[in-house]
Amino acid sequence: xxxxxxxxxxxxxxxxxxxxxxxxxxxxxxxxxxxxxxxxxxxxxxxxxxxxxxxxxxxxxxxxxxxxxxxxxxxxxxxxxxxxxxxxxxxxxxxxxxxxxxxxxxxxxxxxxxxxxxxxxxxxxxxxxxxxxxxxxxxxxxxxxxxxxxxxxxxxxxxxxxxxxxxxxxxxxxxxxxxxxxxxxxxxxxxxxxxxxxxxxxxxxxxxxxxxxxxxxxxxxxxxxxxxxxxxxxxxxxxxxxxxxxxxxxxxxxxxxxxxxxxxxxxxxxxxxxxxxxxxxxxxxxx
Amino acid sequence: xxxxxxxxxxxxxxxxxxxxxxxxxxxxxxxxxxxxxxxxxxxxxxxxxxxxxxxxxxxxxxxxxxxxxxxxxxxxxxxxxxxxxxxxxxxxxxxxxxxxxxxxxxxxxxxxxxxxxxxxxxxxxxxxxxxxxxxxxxxxxxxxxxxxxxxxxxxxxxxxxxxxxxxxxxxxxxxxxxxxxxxxxxxxxxxxxxxxxxxxxxxxxxxxxxxxxxxxxxxxxxxxxxxxxxxxxxxxxxxxxxxxxxxxxxxxxxxxxxxxxxxxxxxxxxxxxxxxxxxxxxxxxxxxxxxxxxxxxxxxxxxxxxxxxxxxxxxxxxxxxxxxxxxxxxxxxxxxxxxxxxxxxxxxxxxxxxxxxxxxxxxxxxxxxxxxxxxxxxxxxxxxxxxxxxxxxxxxxxxxxxxxxxxxxxxxxxxxxxxxxxxxxxxxxxxxxxxxxxxxxxxxxxxxxxxxxxxxxxxxxxxxxxxxxxxxxxxxxxxxxxxxxxxxxxxxxxxxx
Numbered sequence: 001x002x003x004x005x006x007x008x009x010x011x012x013x014x015x016x017x018x019x020x021x022x023x024x025x026x027x028x029x030x031x032x033x034x035x036x037x038x039x040x041x042x043x044x045x046x047x048x049x050x051x052x053x054x055x056x057x058x059x060x061x062x063x064x065x066x067x068x069x070x071x072x073x074x075x076x077x078x079x080x081x082x083x084x085x086x087x088x089x090x091x092x093x094x095x096x097x098x099x100x101x102x103x104x105x106x107x108x109x110x111x112x113x114x115x116x117x118x119x120x121x122x123x124x125x126x127x128x129x130x131x132x133x134x135x136x137x138x139x140x141x142x143x144x145x146x147x148x149x150x151x152x153x154x155x156x157x158x159x160x161x162x163x164x165x166x167x168x169x170x171x172x173x174x175x176x177x178x179x180x181x182x183x184x185x186x187x188x189x190x191x192x193x194x195x196x197x198x199x200x201x202x203x204x205x206x207x208x209x210x211x212x213x214x215x216x217x218x219x220x221x222x223x224x225x226x227x228x229x230x231x232x233x234x235x236x237x238x239x240x241x242x243x244x245x246x247x248x249x250x251x252x253x254x255x256x257x258x259x260x261x262x263x264x265x266x267x268x269x270x271x272x273x274x275x276x277x278x279x280x281x282x283x284x285x286x287x
Numbered sequence: 288x289x290x291x292x293x294x295x296x297x298x299x300x301x302x303x304x305x306x307x308x309x310x311x312x313x314x315x316x317x318x319x320x321x322x323x324x325x326x327x328x329x330x331x332x333x334x335x336x337x338x339x340x341x342x343x344x345x346x347x348x349x350x351x352x353x354x355x356x357x358x359x360x361x362x363x364x365x366x367x368x369x370x371x372x373x374x375x376x377x378x379x380x381x382x383x384x385x386x387x388x389x390x391x392x393x394x395x396x397x398x399x400x401x402x403x404x405x406x407x408x409x410x411x412x413x414x415x416x417x418x419x420x421x422x423x424x425x426x427x428x429x430x431x432x433x434x435x436x437x438x439x440x441x442x443x444x445x446x447x448x449x450x451x452x453x454x455x456x457x458x459x460x461x462x463x464x465x466x467x468x469x470x471x472x473x474x475x476x477x478x479x480x481x482x483x484x485x486x487x488x489x490x491x492x493x494x495x496x497x498x499x500x501x502x503x504x505x506x507x508x509x510x511x512x513x514x515x516x517x518x519x520x521x522x523x524x525x526x527x528x529x530x531x532x533x534x535x536x537x538x539x540x541x542x543x544x545x546x547x548x549x550x551x552x553x554x555x556x557x558x559x560x561x562x563x564x565x566x567x568x569x570x571x572x573x574x575x576x577x578x579x580x581x582x583x584x585x586x587x588x589x590x591x592x593x594x595x596x597x598x599x600x601x602x603x604x605x606x607x608x609x610x611x612x613x614x615x616x617x618x619x620x621x622x623x624x625x626x627x628x629x630x631x632x633x634x635x636x637x638x639x640x641x642x643x644x645x646x647x648x649x650x651x652x653x654x655x656x657x658x659x660x661x662x663x664x665x666x667x668x669x670x671x672x673x674x675x676x677x678x679x680x681x682x683x684x685x686x687x688x689x690x691x692x693x694x695x696x697x698x699x700x701x702x703x704x705x706x707x708x709x710x711x712x713x714x715x716x717x718x719x720x721x722x723x724x725x726x727x728x729x730x731x732x733x734x735x736x737x738x739x740x741x742x743x744x745x746x747x748x749x750x751x752x753x754x755x756x757x758x759x760x761x762x763x764x765x766x767x768x769x770x771x772x773x774x775x776x777x778x779x780x781x782x783x784x
Contacts (some may be wrong), residue, residue, distance in 0.1 A: 032542075036464060036472075036690030044725045082472040088540060150690070169690045214692050219721055250730050254721040263288065 016054065022236050023056040024229070027073040029116070030081070030089050031061045039079035039113050041273035045225045046075065047120075053244050054218065055229070064092040070103035080114030080172075080214060083126060087169040090132035093119055097135035103190025104137050104162040109232045113217065117202060117210035118142045118174055127173070134159030138210055139181030145195075148173040152202045153191025153213060157199040159227045165189065166221040167258040178203055185211050190266040207231055222246070235280040307512040309590065310492065310620035315376055315402055316433045322372045324429045330363035332429060335422035351411035351782050353379045355418030361511045366414075367438050367451040369421040369431045377436045377572045377617055379445070381480070382460030382502070384660050386412065386439035386637045389460055392612030394437040399629030400621045403434040409782035410636065412441045417448050442476050456615050458494040459502045460607070461553060464693070465657040477501050485509060485712050492618025494611065497566050498553035501537050504563075514618040516570035516610040518549045519588075520532045524575070525550050526631040528662065528698055551659045570614045572606045580640055580651065581673050582717055589613060591623050600635045603669040638765045638782040640667055645777050647752045654692070654765040656687070664759060673705025674757035678746040679723065680713035680739065680764035687761050691718045699726035708749050711735045712742035713764045721729040739767040 029044055043059060050057045062068045070076055076285035081089065104110055110120070118124040120138045125131040127144030149170045157166055166186070175195040178184060184194070185202025194212070202211035209228070212216060218225040226243050233241055289543065324510075335358030342353045345679050358365045370377060378397075380390045387410045394406045405424045409415055417438050425431045440448060459480055464473050483508035484493055491511055497503045498517035502633045514575045518524075525548050527534060534543055534552050541560030548554040556562035574586040587594040594613070598605055609630055616623055638654035655661040668674050683689050703726045716735045723728050736742035746756050762770060772778045 035696070037690075038695035039724075041692070041695030041725065044695070048725050082474065084472075084474055084540070085535075088535075152689075169692060171690065214690070216692055216695050219720070220693070221727055240542075247730070250721050250724045253735070257715075257717040268497040 010022075017237060021053075021055040022233075022252070023058050024050055024075065024232060024236075025071060025073045025122045026057055027068060027076040028059055028061050029076060029078045030092075032063055033085040033089055034079040034081035034115060036082050037080050037216075037218045038116075039077075039214060042077055042079065042111065042113070045095040045142075045216070045218035045222070046229065049222065049225055049246065050229060052246055055227035055233070062096075064088055068096065068099065069174050070096075070099045070108060071106050073103065073108060074236055075228060076100070076103065076108060076110040078110065078112040078116030078120065080116060083129075085127070086115045086119070086124075087132065089115070090119060090124070090134075092135065093135055099148045100135055101137050102235040104206055104208050107207050107235050109228050109235075110137070110210075110275075111218075111228055112208070114172055114212055115212060117212060118176065120208065120210055121176070122179075122237040123205075124174065128266075132176055137208055138205055139179035140176050140194075140203050140210075142174040142176040143234040145173050145175040147196070149196060149212075151191055151265050152258055153188035153201070154189040154259050154262040155191070155211070155213065156189050157186035157201075157224070159209075159224075160231070162227070164221075164223045165259065166211075166213065166217065167255055167262055168211070168215035168217040168220070169199070170212050171214055172212055176203075181205070185209055195279070207235070213259065220251060220258055222248045222255075274281070288312075296480060307490075309638065310512060310618065312622075313400075313402070313620040314729040315435060316374050317431050320373050321428070321430050322368050325361045325362075325431065327366060328368055328429050329427070331358040331418065332422060332425060332427055334358055334361050335365070335419070336427070336521065339423060344508035351407070351409040352413070352416045352419055354422050355420075355640060358422045359418055364451075364742040365420045366421055366448065369425050370436065371414055371451055371453040373431050375431050375433070375436055375617075377438060377459070378456045378619070379435070379449070379452060379454035380458045380460065380611075381442055381445045381613075382458075382496075382661070383442065383465045383476075383484040383657065385460040385604055385611070386410075388605065388608040388639060388752040389458065390437050390439040391609045391633050391636055391775055392609050393458075393615045395629040395633050396612055396616045396623070396626055397437065397477040397621060399436050399625035400616070400623075403432070405432075405434045406439055407439060408636070410439065412445050413438045413444045417444070417452070422749060427610070430558060435477045442479065445483055446479050453488060454491060455488075455495060456618050457484060458611055458615055459505060460611055460684060461499045462501050463498050463551065463657055463659045473501070477505075477611055480505055487511060492615070494614040494618050496553065496607065496611065497568055498549060498555070498607075500556055500565075504537050512618055514569045514614040515566050516614040517553075517555075517565065517568045517572070517606075518547075518575070518603075518606065518610075519568060519571040519573050520547060520549065520575055522734070523548045523554075525554075525666075527552065536561060536563055543695070550607065550663065553607070570610045570617065572610050575603065575606050577601055577605075577667070577775045580642070580667065585603060585609070587613060589615060589617060589623065593621065596627055596630050598630050598633060600633070601640055601670065602663060604652075637769060637778075638760075639666065641778075643772060643777050645747065645756070645772065645775070648747055648750050649753075649755045650758060650764065650772070650777075651755060652758045652769065653760070654762065655759055656732060656761055658693050660700075661697040661699075661759065662701075665698060668757060669701070673702055674754050675707040676704075676746065676750055676753075676754060676760045677706055677709040678742060678760075678768075679709060679711055679719055679757070680742065680760040680768065681715040681719045682763045682767075683715050684763045687763050690732040691715050694718060694722045695725075699723060699728075703727035706732060708732050708746075709734075709743050712737060712739055726759060739764055740771045742770060743771055751761065 121140035184200035334353040536558035
């Protein structure tokens with residue numbers, strides 16, 4: 001498809017370095033296990049937005065049982081999943097954690113969502129069943145809570161001094177508390193955030209970004225996607241870059257609608273009534 | 288898609304039946320066993336029937352759900368008193384996908400065998416929709432005619448009505464993730480199925496899709512009759528995609544191995560770690576040919592003999608649905624002598640790749656509500672070439688759900704290459720348009736028109752005379768678009784299809 005690249009009217013314009021852009025290497029963690037909530041859209045957003053700018057990408061799926069040296073990647077994606085799959089991931093994560101930790105220390109971009117956030121922390125204690133050890137890359141701990149947060153959410157975030165609003169859909173019952181070693185990813189504008197009480201959302205450390213926002217979050221927050229691409233490329237190239245802007249009118253509309261939904265729902269705990277109340281009561285459904 | 292089984296079994300595998308053995312010939316009740324009519328029950332019936340008339344007169348929805356809602360409000364025990372208490376035989380059909388079509392097939396098989404049927408054929412499958420059928424069938428003295436009730440039942444509503452219906456047969460079509468924000472994780476839905484299956488009366492039949500790993504293992508220790516259906520082809524008819532849900536062993540969680548994948552995560556599966564495998568099939572589709580958008584031909588092996596079937600609907604899922612309906616008949620002891628003629632007459636339910644003449648143009652209306660039903664519909668459409676002129680619609684309502692993340696699990700990429708023009712509609716047109724853009728559809732060929740009738744006009748306006756518009760829409764937009772087509776005289780009401 002043809003997307004016209006509009007050159008920014010002022011400021012430094014990205015040009016491919018001599019010899020062309022390096023290939024951005026993306027690790028997609030546990031794609032067959034953590035695939036339940038459309039988070040694969042995050043990968044599409046990264047790949048497409050690179051492709052539209054002529055930046056090549058190479059994506060490697062890394063599942064349970066696979067070994068990988070994460071420091072050879074530029075971006076690592078670690079998504080959300082259901083409890084059963086999360087247990088399988090937690091059991092496997094121990095063998096990957098040292099390499100993942102080393103990559104985080106070297107500034108590799110790690111982007112985690114929901115279960116990914118929880119398992120980058122030190123520990124996740126579900127409401128039922130034994131606790132799971134996390135990779136201890138982020139100083140945070142999560143406990144299963146009595147309430148499932150299911151709603152549109154909007155979060156105020158700052159990355160490298162640039163401030164933006166991101167939107168997504170929360171669907172979690174875990175309640176996360178940050179330790180002193182982690183900063184919140186952002187501040188809740190609308191939604192529950194990490195725990196529904198302290199107004200924090202997600203966590204950040206070096207270039208490790210973790211959030212509860214599904215939706216998927218990157219396609220409707222192109223600014224955030226581009227920040228991840230920029231940071232990854234700058235680390236690889238060792239110099240500042242500015243990405244060529246794209247026509248984001250479709251993305252912006254999706255962002256704005258989700259933002260309006262989040263704000264309209266502010267103060268309520270779920271976008272819908274809990275499933276056990278909705279079941280059998282709504283007008284009609286069919287299959 | 289054509290297939291021939293290489294080694295056709297010379298002697299059919301011994302039917303499963305559980306430990307209960309084959310059923311005696313089906314005997315519907317001949318006499319009423321009617322509980323005494325209380326003033327409250329009479330009032331509930333009156334109110335429900337009046338609501339049905341009002342709903343029909345106002346032309347708003349054909350009374351598929353309001354009568355049941357009204358009647359239940361007056362008398363919460365109305366459904367039990369009209370069905371379970373009167374020993375009315377009920378076929379309960381649940382699962383993520385294929386409920387409506389399976390129920391239509393099953394009703395046709397029963398009618399062909401000489402048994403009159405009541406059926407929620409408009410697809411109103413929540414508690415009040417099921418109750419509406421019972422209220423509609425009963426007379427004002429609370430007597431339900433001795434017909435078989437064929438009921439498709441929403442996964443969430445099933446546990447609420449199971450005791451009030453006391454089904455003679457329970458069929459589970461499949462289990463896919465669908466509206467996580469309504470139902471929760473698929474394991475929670477599986478637990479619901481398990482609880483209802485275990486509570487089935489001992490002489491009831493449990494009919495299960497053997498190709499779906501979780502469904503195949505429901506109520507394993509139940510002693511009653513058990514009829515397993517599935518496909519037994521020597522080639523794949525699908526591949527595992529990101530929409531597949533159950534690709535791990537339900538017992539030990541190791542990754543399953545598929546000898547063949549037939550539809551999403553359904554296929555001939557086994558677990559290399561613990562040895563769990565697909566149970567033997569009682570009803571097996573052994574040959575299958577999908578012919579364009581209008582016909583599927585297949586061969587069924589059953590304990591009651593072999594059947595060659597031609598059904599005027601398209602897709603691998605149609606073979607599953609027909610095998611499911613045959614499994615129900617076998618489980619109940621209903622003869623299959625006229626099965627082929629009966630199934631040959633069952634046309635698509637409304638919006639299931641329904642062909643509609645729209646003046647100088649034609650429309651194919653494809654209802655889709657989760658990744659698997661979208662992918663199945665896209666694949667069926669592709670048998671006639673990729674659709675070029677599209678209208679795609681998604682809305683967030685109570686029944687459609689609020690979270691549309693699943694759109695990113697639909698294989699829109701497979702269709703993007705053919706798209707010349709697409710109108711994007713519905714309350715979540717924004718998310719859908721963004722999804723299509725990232726699937727490779729050029730935004731320059733996309734028009735966003737949220738309003739459904741206006742979107743229909745916009746989409747048709749771009750067609751050349753004789754051109755075909757393909758519509759892919761979620762539940763609410765499908766109803767709305769079809770209602771608009773009804774106003775224009777192109778189709779009858781959806782509850783009469």
